Structure formats: C-alpha cells, structure tokens
Amino acid sequence: MDRNELIQLRTRFKDERTKLFREKTVIQCVIDGGSVMAGAKQTLARFRQLAEGSPDVQLQVTAGFGAMWMEPTVFISRPGNPRLLYGFVDEARAEELFNRYVKGNDPCPEYAFAWLKDNIDYPDYKWATTDETDWKGIPHIGSTDWGRLQQRIVLRNCGDIDPESIEEYIGQGGYAGFEKALFEMTGDEIVAEVKTSGLRGRGGAAFSMGIKWETVRNIKRTPRYAIVNGHEGEPNVFKDRRIFEGDPHSILEGLLIGCVATDIPEAYIYVGSEHPLAFKRMGKAVEDARKMGLLGENILGSNFTCDVKVMIAAGAYISGEASAMMYGIQGTRGMPRVKPPRSAEAGLWGQPTLVNNVESFNNAQVILLRGGAWYASFGSAKSKGTKVISLSGPFARTCMAEIAFGGPTRDAIEIVAGGPADPAHPIRAVQTGSVSGGSWPASMFDIMFDIDTYGKKEYANLMGSASLTAYTDQQCIVDACYYILRYNRDESCGKCIPCRIGCEGLTEMLWRIKNGDGKEADIGKLEGLSKMVIEHSICGLGQAAPLPVLNMLAIEEFKQELYQHIRAGYCRANVCPMEHAQTKVWEFGVPADINYSAEHNGRDVYELASPGGPQ
Amino acid sequence: MALSITRGGSSEGSNPGGSIELAKATAIMERYTTWNANEALIPMLQEIQHEYGYIPDVLTALISEQFDIPLTQIYGVATFYSDFRALEQPEHRILLCEGLACYVCGSQQLHRAVKDKLGIDYGEATPDNKFILERANFCFGACQLMPMVEIDHTFYGNVTPEKLVELIDQTAQGGGHSSHE
Numbered sequence: 001m002d003r004n005e006l007i008q009l010r011t012r013f014k015d016e017r018t019k020l021f022r023e024k025t026v027i028q029c030v031i032d033g034g035s036v037m038a039g040a041k042q043t044l045a046r047f048r049q050l051a052e053g054s055p056d057v058q059l060q061v062t063a064g065f066g067a068m069w070m071e072p073t074v075f076i077s078r079p080g081n082p083r084l085l086y087g088f089v090d091e092a093r094a095e096e097l098f099n100r101y102v103k104g105n106d107p108c109p110e111y112a113f114a115w116l117k118d119n120i121d122y123p124d125y126k127w128a129t130t131d132e133t134d135w136k137g138i139p140h141i142g143s144t145d146w147g148r149l150q151q152r153i154v155l156r157n158c159g160d161i162d163p164e165s166i167e168e169y170i171g172q173g174g175y176a177g178f179e180k181a182l183f184e185m186t187g188d189e190i191v192a193e194v195k196t197s198g199l200r201g202r203g204g205a206a207f208s209m210g211i212k213w214e215t216v217r218n219i220k221r222t223p224r225y226a227i228v229n230g231h232e233g234e235p236n237v238f239k240d241r242r243i244f245e246g247d248p249h250s251i252l253e254g255l256l257i258g259c260v261a262t263d264i265p266e267a268y269i270y271v272g273s274e275h276p277l278a279f280k281r282m283g284k285a286v287e288d289a290r291k292m293g294l295l296g297e298n299i300l301g302s303n304f305t306c307d308v309k310v311m312i313a314a315g316a317y318i319s320g321e322a323s324a325m326m327y328g329i330q331g332t333r334g335m336p337r338v339k340p341p342r343s344a345e346a347g348l349w350g351q352p353t354l355v356n357n358v359e360s361f362n363n364a365q366v367i368l369l370r371g372g373a374w375y376a377s378f379g380s381a382k383s384k385g386t387k388v389i390s391l392s393g394p395f396a397r398t399c400m401a402e403i404a405f406g407g408p409t410r411d412a413i414e415i416v417a418g419g420p421a422d423p424a425h426p427i428r429a430v431q432t433g434s435v436s437g438g439s440w441p442a443s444m445f446d447i448m449f450d451i452d453t454y455g456k457k458e459y460a461n462l463m464g465s466a467s468l469t470a471y472t473d474q475q476c477i478v479d480a481c482y483y484i485l486r487y488n489r490d491e492s493c494g495k496c497i498p499c500r501i502g503c504e505g506l507t508e509m510l511w512r513i514k515n516g517d518g519k520e521a522d523i524g525k526l527e528g529l530s531k532m533v534i535e536h537s538i539c540g541l542g543q544a545a546p547l548p549v550l551n552m553l554a555i556e557e558f559k560q561e562l563y564q565h566i567r568a569g570y571c572r573a574n575v576c577p578m579e580h581a582q583t584k585v586w587e588f589g590v591p592a593d594i595n596y597s598a599e600h601n602g603r604d605v606y607e608l609a610s611p612g613g614p615q
Numbered sequence: 616m617a618l619s620i621t622r623g624g625s626s627e628g629s630n631p632g633g634s635i636e637l638a639k640a641t642a643i644m645e646r647y648t649t650w651n652a653n654e655a656l657i658p659m660l661q662e663i664q665h666e667y668g669y670i671p672d673v674l675t676a677l678i679s680e681q682f683d684i685p686l687t688q689i690y691g692v693a694t695f696y697s698d699f700r701a702l703e704q705p706e707h708r709i710l711l712c713e714g715l716a717c718y719v720c721g722s723q724q725l726h727r728a729v730k731d732k733l734g735i736d737y738g739e740a741t742p743d744n745k746f747i748l749e750r751a752n753f754c755f756g757a758c759q760l761m762p763m764v765e766i767d768h769t770f771y772g773n774v775t776p777e778k779l780v781e782l783i784d785q786t787a788q789g790g791g792h793s794s795h796e
Contacts (some may be wrong), residue, residue: 034757068759216670233716238756273661273698274753315697317752332688341689368617371633392716392758401757431715475719483718490752493695575723 002301003183003294006175013171014187016089021077021375024058025102027051028075032063034238039090040072046094047074050102057102064161064246066400066594067146070113075159082115083137093422107136114141118160118348119152120172124378126151145415151378152402153386154362158246163281166288169249175294177365178253181260182302185368190261193218194364197370198384203229203320203357204436205540207385207452212354214342219352226259226267226354227347228361229325230282233272233317234434235487237602239286239468244271244278247362248285252308252328254361255451256294257368259306262354267308272324273315283310317435317491321539322347324493334474335495353584359388380406381453387463391417394425395471403449410445412433412468415490425472429558433464435484436544438551439477441558460550477575478565481548488545499542504531506546516581518566527553639666640674644681652682656692660699669700697752703732705740705747710765714754715763721775725752726760728776732783745787 001009020026021504029044039538044061051057052297067073070087076097077083085425086097094112099104115135127142127150128395134140141147152158161168169175181190195210228251232240243251255267269286271279286308289295290428295306311329318324324334326348363385367375376384381407389412392398396418403412413419413430421426429439432454438461440447471480489503507531529545537543552558559610564570569581644660656678657667663674669758670693679686693699709729711722731747733741739746755763762773764779766786771778 008628033755034759036756037763037772038756068757071759208746235718235752235754236716236758238754238758241756272753275756311654312661313696313752314660314692314699316695319696328657328696329654329662331653331684331692333691390758392714392761394720398716398761469715471721479721480715483713484713487713487752499739575719578749 001542003179003337004181005169006300008172010176012168013167015172017168019377020058022079023598024056025076025078026060026061026161027061027075028059030063030065030073030075030561031061031069032062033241033275034068035063035071035073036277037072041073042091043074043089043094046091047098050095050098057149060513061160061162061530062246063154063163064242064400065154066242066402067397068330068399069112069395069397070368072074073113078102078105081107084115084138084390085109085113085141085611088115107138107182109137112138113250114139114144114147116141116147117184118172119158119161120155125153125156126150128192139524145418146399146401149403149407149411149415150401151386151404153366153375153399154243154359154388155402156366157250158242161247163283166249166285166292166442171367173369174249175253177368177495178260178294179300180368181257182304183302187217189265190257190368193372194261194367197363198379198382198385199363199367199375200370200451201357202465204386204428204433204462204544206455206463209356209360212263212344212356213258214308215342216264216352216354219345221352221587222268222453224256224264224347224352224354226264226347227322227326227329228255228267228269228319228358229355230270230358231272231320231325231328232279232358232421233315233320233491233530234436234465234467235313236392236434237390237399237465239390239465241272241275242360243273243358243388244282246276248278248282249289250362251282251283252289252359254364255308257304257364258354258356258361260304264354265307268348269307269308269310270313270319270329271310272313272319274537279312286310286444304451312432316493317487318541320491321541324539325355326353333493335493336541337576338538378404378406380448380450380453385447387466388464389416390467392467392468393429393431393471394421394472395419396421405450407449408446409440409468412449413445413470417468417470420470422471422472425474427470427472429471429475429477429479431469431471431548432466432508433462433547434467434469434542435487436541436547437462437464438555439471439480439558441555443557460547460554462544462547464544473571474575476571476575477552478510478514478571479573479575481552482514484509484548485510485545488541492542492545496536496538496542498533498536499539499545502529502537503542503545504550505529506533510549514571514576515580516565516569516576516578518569520566522566523553524560563603635667635673637660637673637677640677644678652684655682656684656689656737657696660689660693664699668704669702700739705744707746708749708765709746709783710751712763712765713750713752714758714760714761716758721734721762724776725764725779729783730780734779741742742784746783 031040071091074086074089075083075583076391115138128148132140151602191213202205307518321329322343324336328334343353343355379385386402386404388402401416429441431439451463485507489507492499494500526549530549533546534543569578647659676688732743735748737750764774
C-alpha cells in the first residue's frame with residue numbers, strides 16, 4: 001500500500017461510517033475490562049438476540065469511554081437523531097430500550113445520560129460548546145457535570161470506534177499523523193514540534209518527551225529500540241488499560257511517529273498481564289496494521305522500516321519502572337538499575353532506547369496534526385495539555401476522565417466526580433498518585449492541578465499517574481498510609497536495601513501505631529526513616545514509597561490525626577484495631593473505664609488525654 | 616529426577632505418580648523457537664502457567680535445555696514475578712482486590728470474613744487443599760464495583776462479608792461458575 005491508497009481508504013472508511021450512521025440504527029456497547037465485570041457482555045448478548053432479524057439495526061463494540069459508575073453503558077443512535085448515551089443498561093433495560101427506542105421512537109429520556117457527537121467532531125476535543133442545546137429533554141454531554149470540564153485529546157476515539165477495527169480508526173483520521181511524519185516532516189521537525197508542545201511524560205516522572213526524543217535521536221548507535229511502557233501496576237489507576245482497550249491503534253501510531261523521529265526499526269509494546277483484554281486488543285491492532293502494510297518493510301513506500309512486538313508482563317508492580325521493564329523484556333528478574341546511564345543511552349540490551357508511557361505516545365498524533373503550539377495552549381504554565389485521571393473511592397461518580405491541567409483540584413473532585421457518594425459523609429481528603437504520593441486535605445482542594453504544584457517539596461506529594469481516591473470520615477489516614485507502605489513493602493523488588501528494609505520498618509511502625517502501641521518518639525523515627533529511604537533508593541518507586549508518611553507529617557490535619565492515634569489510642573474513623581489502646585489511656589492518666597472503642601465515643605478520651613500528654 | 620524426563624510424547628502417560636502431560640508444553644515451546652530465547656522466556660512461562668496452573672520443575676529444566684537459558688535465570692524469573700506459581704495450586708483461589716479504594720472501602724472486612732470462615736490468611740491454603748486466599752496487589756480496573764473479589768476467574772463486585780461467605784459455600788459445593796475473560 002502506498003500513501004495515496006491510504007488516503008483513499010481513509011475517505012472510503014469515513015464515508016462507510018457516515019453512511020452506516022445515516023441509514024441504520026447503531027447500538028454501541030462499551031465492552032472493556034471494567035464494564036465486563038459489571039455485566040456488559042450480557043447486555044450485548046441481549047441486544048444481539050433482540051436485533052436478530054432486523055437488518056436496519058447494527059451492533060457495535062466500543063471501549064474505554066470512562067463513565068464507569070453507570071456501566072454497562074450503551075450508545076444508541078437512530079438515523080436523524082443524535083447519539084444517545086444510556087447508563088446502567090442491564091438485560092432488562094436493554095430490552096426496554098430496544099422496544100421503546102429502537103422499535104418505537106421514544107428515546108427514554110429517563111434513562112439517557114446525555115447526547116453527544118463523535119469526539120473528533122468537537123473543536124479542540126472539548127465537549128463543552130455553547131451552541132449545543134438539549135434534545136428532547138436530554139442534555140448535551142458538554143452541559144453535564146461529568147462532561148463539561150473534559151477535553152478528550154488522549155481519549156479522542158474511546159467510546160466512538162470499535163477498538164478491534166482498523167478500518168474505523170483509519171476512517172476517523174487514523175494514521176494521518178504517521179503519514180505526515182513519514183512524508184512531510186524530517187526527524188528534527190518532529191522532535192521540534194513535540195518539544196514545542198511541552199508535553200511531559202505521563203507515566204509519573206514527568207520528563208519532557210521532546211527532550212527524550214531528541215536525546216535518542218542524537219545518539220547514533222545501532223541497533224536501537226523503542227518501547228511503550230504499558231505496565232500499569234498501581235492500584236486505582238486504570239487509564240492505560242482503558243486506552244489499550246479503547247484505542248490501541250492510536251498508541252501504535254504514536255509509537256510509530258516516535259520511531260520515525262528517532263529512526264528506530266524495532267519497537268516493543270509492553271502490556272501488563274493484569275489486563276488480558278488490553279493485551280488481546282493491542283495484539284490484534286498490531287496484526288491488522290501489519291496486514292495493511294503499516295508495519296514492516298518500506299512502509300507506504302517511504303523506505304522506512306519498523307516492526308512492533310507486543311510483549312506480556314508477568315505481574316510485579318516494579319515492572320512499571322523503565323529499567324526494570326527492560327529487564328523484564330530481556331527475560332530476567334525485573335529489578336531497576338542505577339541511573340545514569342539513562343535508558344536513552346543504554347536501555348534494552350544496553351542499546352539506545354526510547355521509552356514512553358502509553359498516554360504520552362497517544363498524544364503524538366494530535367501534536368503533529370494540530371501543531372505543538374496548539375497543544376501548548378492548553379494546561380498551565382509548566383504542565384501543558386491534558387491529563388487522564390482515574391477517580392475512585394467513595395465518589396458519586398467513579399470514572400476515568402480527561403481534563404486540562406491548570407484548574408483547581410476541586411473541579412475534578414466536585415464537578416467531574418460529583419462529590420461524595422453519600423452526602424452524609426463528605427470528602428475530607430483525596431489521595432493522589434495512587435501508591436506513590438500523599439493526600440490533599442479538604443482545606444487544600446483548591447490547589448492547582450499541575451505537575452509542579454503537586455510536586456512541591458513542602459507537601460511531599462506527587463501527581464504520579466493522577467489517580468484521585470477519596471477519603472471520607474469512614475477512612476482513616478493512618479490506615480491508608482499503612483496500606484501504601486505495606487503495598488510498597490510487598491512489591492519492593494528487594495534490590496536496594498533502603499527500600500527493602502525501610503519500607504518494612506515503616507510498615508511495622510505504622511502497624512504499631514494502628515494497634516495502639518504508638519510512641520511519641522515514632523514521629524521522629526517515621527520522618528527520619530522516610531527521608532533515608534527517599535534519599536538512598538535507586539529507583540523512582542522506592543523514592544516515592546514513603547511520601548505518604550512525610551505528607552502525613554507535613555499537613556496539619558493529618559498530623560493531628562496521627563497524634564490522636566499515638567497519644568490517645570483513638571481512631572476517628574474507627575478503622576484501626578487499637579487493641580492495646582487501653583494501656584495508652586491509662587498511661588496518659590485517663591480513667592480506663594471510659595468507653596472509647598466501639599462507637600465514636602473515643603473523641604472524649606482524646607480530649608481528656610491530649611492536653612496532659614507529653615508534647 | 617525431573618531432569619531425566621526428556622522431550623517428546625513418548626514419556627506421556629508413562630510418568631509415575633500423576634505427573635504432568637508434556638505434549639502441551641512442547642507445543643508451547645515449539646511456537647517460540649524462532650524467538651530470541653531471553654525474550655521468549657516470560658511469554659512462554661505465562662503460557663505454561665496458564666496451561667498447568669503452576670510452573671513444574673520438569674518444564675523449567677526442559678526450557679533451560681532447549682533454549683540454552685541458565686536454570687538459575689528461569690528459576691529467578693519464576694519466583695520473582697507474581698503471576699507465576701512454583702507449586703501445584705489448591706482447587707479454588709479466592710483473590711481479594713487490595714487496591715487502595717477497595718482496601719479503604721471494605722476489603723479488610725472481607726479478609727476478616729475469610730479468616731473466620733476458612734481459618735486462612737493471605738497466601739495460605741486450607742488443610743484440605745481446597746481454597747487458597749490471595750491478595751491482589753494490583754487493580755481489577757473496575758473500581759465502581761469496590762470491594763471486588765475474584766473466585767476462580769469470576770469477578771464479583773460490591774461484595775459484603777455475608778455475600779462472600781455465601782460465595783465460598785457455593786464454590787465449595789461446586790456451584791455454577793462460568794469462566795471469564
């Protein structure tokens with residue numbers, strides 16, 4: 001296939017899609033890792049059964065839309081009507097929707113969440129536009145709370161196309177960025193464009209992608225490799241897997257653009273084994289692209305050669321670290337190594353290697369097509385563009401969304417996620433960066449959503465992969481901190497001693513505090529040990545592991561809570577076991593017969609104990 | 616002893632003491648002969664793990680011989696990554712999601728419920744070798760259904776301790792479980 005054929009194909013596939021939506025009723029079911037668990041497959045099967053024998057109904061699969069709280073979600077578009085989004089579509093509702101909307105013409109506004117167009121049809125990929133109004137009482141997605149802040153650059157095709165169909169991807173303008181990179185730009189121009197965009201790595205370390213590409217480009221040693229790091233091992237981060245499941249071709253395209261820019265003929269896509277569906281869909285995408293002639297030798301007649309292999313990981317959180325990941329590909333234990341040399345100089349098999357996160361690569365196509373300056377016009381001063389966030393915990397809307405940098409964090413918490421699930425338990429803190437960051441208390445929710453603001457040293461926090469987990473008064477900050485350290489202890493690869501032993505020490509100390517055995521001296525020890533681990537660990541994961549402890553000590557609200565645990569043996573959320581708290585109360589001269597445990601009466605004990613306790 | 620078993624179908628069935636069937640493993644290894652041996656190791660072990668439920672010693676020896684990879688390296692990989700099991704596994708696996716959201720929203724109670732019901736902690740098997748309890752140190756990616764439990768590759772969301780005990784009873788009686796993607 002050469003370039004002209006690809007352009008013709010693009011027009012043809014686009015026309016086919018337009019024709020399909022013009023002539024038939026299209027039912028798109030969101031089938032991805034999260035919705036399948038909520039029963040989306042049964043919904044799809046029910047629709048299949050119902051649509052049997054009606055030639056004007058077409059069923060499609062789509063994925064990664066992100067409206068997880070109302071899964072299974074379904075889009076129905078009838079000719080002449082806008083595309084409608086329905087939530088909570090179980091089998092019974094599927095039948096009702098089919099009978100009332102597909103057969104009849106009642107759009108069931110009580111079940112509809114919103115109406116929307118294809119994401120790429122919105123200017124700047126923003127749903128919130130002023131000229132869209134309600135349709136038959138159903139709001140436009142840009143006027144719903146969930147949708148109005150979103151700008152879906154990375155997720156541009158998620159929820160619109162069938163992830164397993166290369167035709168649909170090409171029809172939506174797919175591989176146009178790759179084509180432009182091949183025929184209209186030199187490697188230096190591509191790198192310059194990416195540098196202008198100001199895009200910073202989305203995996204956690206936030207290193208400038210343009211500079212990384214430039215470094216690899218300037219090292220001429222061969223062979224050289226490129227790797228997509230899709231090993232997303234942290235709990236409560238599900239962005240990469242949704243992108244794999246929802247839009248695998250755009251990852252491949254971003255990777256290919258990177259390969260053109262840095263002249264790399266061999267690339268890998270490393271997918272975590274926790275995401276079998278992501279692995280399957282990515283594998284299919286690569287195969288389809290190879291069949292189409294978008295991979296292999298002399299691609300589109302440009303003399304550029306590149307082949308891609310999809311590799312599966314084998315668990316282990318540490319494999320998300322770039323050097324550990326490369327050892328995993330090499331078939332050895334995935335343990336990070338001391339840097340420098342960086343992976344750009346000595347990566348896979350000791351050769352120059354370009355490693356970027358899934359989300360980073362996913363931006364490349366848009367940056368090339370729209371220009372780096374366009375991309376840099378979104379976001380804050382130093383964090384450009386948008387970020388996919390994973391919202392979990394007791395939020396009203398557990399979801400994946402994409403918002404621009406630079407707004408207050410409160411926007412994500414109160415608008416996108418809709419505040420607490422139960423208004424009786426307001427959100428008092430959010431954990432950021434999953435297991436490699438600290439939390440923000442409610443008093444700091446207005447902090448700017450920006451990599452550098454989050455990463456300020458005094459807060460001991462990190463944006464990381466931008467997951468936000470809510471804590472209400474039913475969650476205890478010491479307990480969550482203990483969990484994170486316990487997690488890091490379990491997942492420490494054990495190569496360097498500070499992390500291996502430091503995390504164990506911190507875990508034990510926090511457990512003691514949770515159990516009512518905390519001592520005043522523990523606070524100093526926690527701080528000292530945490531700083532030691534951060535200073536001496538060799539990889540980013542070890543360096544981030546004790547952050548929640550330091551964060552707890554740095555932020556006044558959390559520190560008070562820790563003091564309550566240590567001095568009064570009192571856990572406000574009533575989560576910590578506090579088995580030895582009675583002794584504690586006695587130690588501080590509080591009568592032991594006060595009922596401090598079962599109900600939240602412990603507050604009294606705290607008030608009695610703390611003034612007299614040692615400071 | 617394990618090392619003495621050689622490749623090929625002839626040893627199949629004649630192995631003493633209910634040992635493993637080699638044909639499937641050789642078929643898996645056949646597919647990776649064109650690969651770079653080191654690169655092939657983890658995908659190959661994944662397939663073996665999937666097929667047998669653990670990585671039998673015999674096969675690590677076989678792979679080592681056929682692909683010229685040091686046995687120590689294979690053993691190192693098989694014990695490092697959390698997907699691989701070195702020993703034959705109990706019949707049913709209860710996997711509690713311990714992502715942060717699940718943990719702070721109820722998986723501790725589930726853990727307690729399993730402890731009370733079966734008397735096992737994380738990583739332990741019941742004496743009759745029927746159940747093993749494991750903690751998922753990763754996310755199932757369906758945080759709207761927290762807390763989540765996976766029993767024999769079937770996922771259950773919004774699980775309460777009572778429901779979990781019920782599920783364990785059902786599983787013990789061989790209640791209907793469908794395989795899951």
